[in-house]
Amino acid sequence: DTEVTQTPKHLVMGMTNKKSLKCEQHMGHRAMYWYKQKAKKPPELMFVYSYEKLSINESVPSRFSPECPNSSLLNLHLHALQPEDSALYLCASSPMTEPRGKLFFGSGTQLSVL
């Protein structure tokens, strides 16, 4: 199984809502990532988890709250988002041994904030 599964595929939320994005992999990878991608732009790294611990936070606003409950799951909790947060949110995983740069990406969650 070389898939990273993200749910939901599409999400529409209001600025006062709380929602969560989910990501799952069963490749035994111990590094997991969240990226944000605006239309016609490259993916931007948000967070990196290594062995279920947050290792990189790219100065992401606190309205985005990541969580890694176990080695297979990664969540992104969303609260009080702004319309400019509308984007494609991508999850990825990779092994902790080289080539660590070989990331496996999910298909993403297309988020619209109204």
Added chain:
Amino acid sequence: DAKTTQPTSMDCAEGRAANLPCNHSTISGNEYVYWYRQIHSQGPQYIIHGLKNNETNEMASLIITEDRKSSTLILPHATLRDTAVYYCIVRVEGAQKLVFGQGTRLTINP
């Protein structure tokens, strides 16, 4: 990580080889060159990576110049399904980050 420079867009005829260049003139000895592609509305897909030797897999070939300051990704027989944005990324061995640049939008024409 070293900066990469890629052409904004390229075209290639179906069935021909697509050669995508990437400049990484400030690359250091422990930095790998990775290539990914992203087909519209999908997540990026790993293609290939290399350090200094040329590499080939079922998807593509990677040619790295001897001074390592540039590389070329070769898709030997391009199909319409190869239309995508191709990202060349330089990454330090052991680094936790993978940072995407602007990429090259490759269009395969029938």
